[in-house]
Structures are given as structure tokens and as C-alpha cells.
Amino acid sequence: MGKVLDKSIKSADDKIRVALDGTGGDVRDTLPVVEAVRFAMAIYPNLYLLIFGPSQLETDLIKSGVDASRFEFHLAQQAIPQDENPRSVLKRYPHAAMLKAMEAVKEGNAVSMISSGGTGPLVTLARHVFGVQKLSANTLKLKEKLGMPVRSGAVRPCFSAKIPVAPNRFALMLDLGANASCTASDLFDFAHLGSACASEYLEISNPRTAILNIGVEQGKGTPLVQKARHYIEHDKSIHSTGFIEANRIFCDDADVIVTDGFSGNIALKAAEGVAELFSKGSGFKKIVAKMARPDWLLPWQYNGSVLLGVNGLVIKSHASAGKEALAVAMVEAARSANSNLAIKVQEHLLNF
């Protein structure tokens, strides 16, 4: 574990210090960021922000009257395009707001960082800045025995989100897009990361871990999910419950839902699409839609995926997700930091 994680995660005055990449996202406009900052501060009174971005953002923050005692602004003019390739990300953006926000975490000035930048750049920089977490000797021995690549002990990082499954109850779904193409060994790693995170963050002991599939019968699906199930079921430290279908994601059938980044992203976005339809009506329809929605199911509650498997807390907000979504992601960043998530996940991984 890097020494960065040993630093105190709270400042002396009990404020949660979160670094915000004020660039990135589909919207170049700075005003949604300002609105999200106001909203997040209102719902999380202990939140203190280190905001990195262009000078226009600073101007807008001041103009809008955001409480100056609750943030500090750091000029970082460079924005990394959503689809920039890994090589360029590492070479061409020494002044990027995304990088500066991560460095603030690494240096202990913030407990977590949040960005609505591209998935690729975010994962590339996070691996580089924080380093990748390790699997335990036991797990590696099992991987070797089952014929999985061991990759010098490193876990495959992935994005995880909390899925509402009942009032005040959540499941974790991962990966949500860090890895568009996955191997069965990656899915095995996600099961470990998800199991560790569900235990430490959602406080679920022995979390039920299922693989997303197009049927629950043993023989259903692709070679990928078949092989992943074989691997995971051989691991006694994981409470495997087989497969889960996408229509059961929100039904509290599993605590950890393991999937490749492509399918995970498709599943969550399809769910979001339908939830939005219900709130899109106008007039009377819109009002009854609000009344009809189960209180615990807010579309933007999906927002704020945590990058698991690196030695630092990185939260991704969906690009163009709207100001509420970005604010929720910020609160998620604060909460997960509050629970010291990255350290706990690494400790848990090493105890498997």
C-alpha cells in the first residue's frame, strides 16, 4: 500500500476535503459545475472543495455567491478530451485539472477526487498516480492453479456503482465501463473488488455475488460468463450465487453484480433511459410520475461510480448527467472518503 493512504483523511475541523476536476464532461459550459457545487454543499454540510479548472470557472463561482469559506480554487487550464489515448494522456497534459485533482489526493490535501471526464483518461491517470492494488497470496495461488494470468499480483481496476435495491439498501454493480473488453480473470478480480467493497462500504457481511447473464441456468450465456462462474465458484472467500438476469438487478437478489464493462454500462444506461421516460411527461403526467416513483429509486442516484482497485479514491460522474447528478457524485466522493474506502478495500483484498 502506498504511503499516501496512511495520511489523515479529515482535516482538523472535521471537513471532508474533496478535489473536483472542473473540466471534463460533455458540457464545456462552467455554469452546471457551479450549480452542482452549490447543490452538493447544501446537502453535505461538511464538504470542502478543492476546485481545479479554468479561470472562467473561478469567476463564475465568485459571481454566483458560493460560500468562499467552503472551497479553494486552483487554476488548471488543461482539459483532457474524453477519448484521448492513454499515451497522450500521460505525456501531453501535465497541467490538466484531472491530474491536479488526483495529485491533491495523493499529497493528502484531499481525501478523494471527482471528475466527469472520459473513462479512459481517468483510469489511465489513476493507475499512474495512485498505483494499482494487490491481490492476496492466497488469491494469486488460486488464480495460478485455475490457469488465470497473475499479472505481478495486481488486480484489474474497474468502476463500481451503488444500485438502489430497496429503501436504504444498495447493491454494487461492476464493471461499468473501465474495461469495455474483459476476460474471465478480470471478472474474477471484479468479484473480489466488489466483495471487498460491499463488506467495507455497504457493511454487508459475506455479500452474495452474482454474474450478470441472459439466464440463470448453468449452461446459459457466453464462454466469458461460463468461465468466470467456474473461477468464482472455486474461490471459497467469495459467496457466489451464480447468475443474475438484468431484470432482477434492482430486486435485492444479489449484493455484488459482476459484469464486463460493456454489458454493465448497457444495463445501467437502459435502466436510466426508462426511469427518465417516466419523469419526462409534462403537466399532470409529470407530477404523478414523481409521486409514482419509489422514493428510494432516483435516476441520478446511479451517478457517481467509484474506481476500485487503485490506491486512491476516484469518483466518476457521468458526462452530461446534469447538475444534480454531479452533486450526488460529489457527495458520494465525500461519503466514500469518509469511510476510508480505498485503504479498507486493499486491506480486505489482502485478507481474502
Place this chain on the structure above:
Amino acid sequence: MGKVLDKSIKSADDKIRVALDGTGGDVRDTLPVVEAVRFAMAIYPNLYLLIFGPSQLETDLIKSGVDASRFEFHLAQQAIPQDENPRSVLKRYPHAAMLKAMEAVKEGNAVSMISSGGTGPLVTLARHVFGVQKLSANTLKLKEKLGMPVRSGAVRPCFSAKIPVAPNRFALMLDLGANASCTASDLFDFAHLGSACASEYLEISNPRTAILNIGVEQGKGTPLVQKARHYIEHDKSIHSTGFIEANRIFCDDADVIVTDGFSGNIALKAAEGVAELFSKGSGFKKIVAKMARPDWLLPWQYNGSVLLGVNGLVIKSHASAGKEALAVAMVEAARSANSNLAIKVQEHLLNF
């Protein structure tokens, strides 16, 4: 084209004759089938059913008072398990209700068949009984030029469903599970089948065809979708509009949504899962949920996927989808038969 397709698709008295596999589905109970039959007959007055199944089903149909002039019963005791392997499907079930229902279509006694049996058995039998449709010489030339396998000119069959995108407006999504693992060449075939079906069935000229992906930017996603986009964009007979994200499925951004069977199934089931949540509340919540739902978005409207690419009309109802869903699938079976779908799709394919 097989001669089976040339037969008259309507009986003399203008009734639409549909063959029903009365076995299959997750529920072994015959009563949901009886209820579905009653419901389907009520909403589609021209529907006449050839029902194949166990003797208990006949008893229950008579007992429940279903109009005897609107169906005929054929004893077919064998049910094929959902996950039976292709070899066994062809060898061990000569008396299966699924097979008998297909043979009724092949012999011209029914215009289409419907089953809630397993995807695998259904596709295997349909290919065997009806034969697979052909691509045009032009399309095959293009496939060869781009390095795709040509497979003696046969198209890759797949399941397609109508997705509601606006009042009285639908898109087609395919594949939904006939092929859990797909190649880019398969996705190219689906674009052709979808384009042909949207033109002939939904009467959309030059349908906008998009590939489901985790982002719309050119470089996003897996090698599979990258390669499929490359193939499809080289085909001037397809109106390609690039990628589409899963949250835009219901937004009328595309008329044909092309995807592999795994992702397509995940997307639709995730959407169904959320739609169900909105209708699951009790008491007051349940009533307002009904009021809130856009009129054109009924969860069970997704039901009834059409198997495209074979020379006969096969409709799959989701297993355990409930009696309304099975009834809707039956009506879909009648409607698509009414439009003479299989013949028209084959003709359209050959004109590309």
C-alpha cells in the same frame, strides 16, 4: 425461398391461424396458457389458434369455456427443456409441441407459431424445419471484399423485438438472445435483417440503423462494435447512423438497433426491470404509477420477439412473462403473419 411461403396466409374466412406451443416456458402450470388464450382472443377477433400441448391443457381449455369455434387442439405430450442441447433437440423430441407447431406452419395450416420455450431449442428447430434465408449476391460480394465469412450465402438468424419509441412508433432491436456470442459479421447480418424488417413491417423507408455501444464517439467500445461499424458503413444499402447508447433506446434516435444477443438481452431486461419497479408499488402508489406511465410504454409490449432470418414465422414469448405478455406475443404472431413478414424480409434481403 421454400415453397411453404407461397401458400395462402389466410384461411377462407379471413381468420389468422396461429400455432401455439402450449408447453415450454418456466411455468409448468397450464392455467396461464389458458388465460393468455382468452386474453389474446379478446383483443384480436380474427385470431384462430392451433394449440399443441398435453391433454391437461385441453381439459383446462374446455373447462374454462374458451370459445371452441376459435381453436383446435392437437395432442403433443413432449416438452423440450429450456437448455436442451441442439443435437438432442433434433434427435430426441419427434413429438414435441414446439416441433408440431412449426410443422403446422410449414404445412400451411398456420401462418406463424408462438412458443415460450428455450431460445436454443427454438432457433435449432426453426433453422431445421424452415431453412435459413439468403443474402443477395451484392451483399455477399461486399462481405467477401471486406473479409467476412460468406457461409454459403445464409444470413445469421436472430431475435428482434419492437421497442416503443413514441406514441404508435417503434424501433426494432436485434439480436435479443438467439446468439449469445456474436461476430462483427453477424452484426452486419442483423443490420440487413433489421433494415429489411423495419422497411417491410414498420413501413419505415431507409431506416436509421445504429449499433448499441457504451458511447457514441467513433473510438468507443469493443473491437466487435468497431469492426461491425466499419462493415456496416461500407454497405450503401444500409442507412448507418453510427452508435447509440442504451439510455437513448426509447428516444427515437434510431429505427434499427443492432447488438449482440448478450447485450441486447441485458438492455431490454434492465429496462423491463425498471418499468416493473414503477408498477410494483401498492395502493395509491400503484394507481399513480399507472397514470404516470406514458401510454405507449407498456412493459409487456416488449414481449413477442420475432425470429428473423428463417423461412417461417416464429415468435418467442419470454418465459414466465405472465399471461398478458404471452397474449401480446400471440397478437404479434398474428399481426406479423398478417403482413406476410418472412416472405417480405427474404425478398427485401435479396434486393439489397
